[in-house]
Amino acid sequence: MSAEPNKPPLVEGEDFYREGAAMVFTARFLLRRGYCCRSGCRHCPYDFEREGRGDEVSERSEAS
Numbered sequence: 001m002s003a004e005p006n007k008p009p010l011v012e013g014e015d016f017y018r019e020g021a022a023m024v025f026t027a028r029f030l031l032r033r034g035y036c037c038r039s040g041c042r043h044c045p046y047d048f049e050r051e052g053r054g055d056e057v058s059e060r061s062e063a064s
Contacts, residue, residue, distance in 0.1 A: 010016055015029035027043040030036075036046035 014026065016023050016025050024042055027045045030041060030043060031045050036044060036048050038048055040048065
């Protein structure tokens with residue numbers, strides 16, 4: 001995996017960790033990326049979470 005010219009390489013343990021075959025991004029990486037992908041990432045710092053099954057994603061209410 002080669003890094004793009006203007007993007008720093010990912011650092012395992014800081015930007016992501018491995019869980020089985022999955023690569024799990026950390027909140028640090030997601031914040032540096034600068035936007036929410038609306039995929040319901042486990043460590044999403046943008047207050048989105050996956051609800052139920054499928055691709056449905058909704059904003060968390062401010063009360064939670």
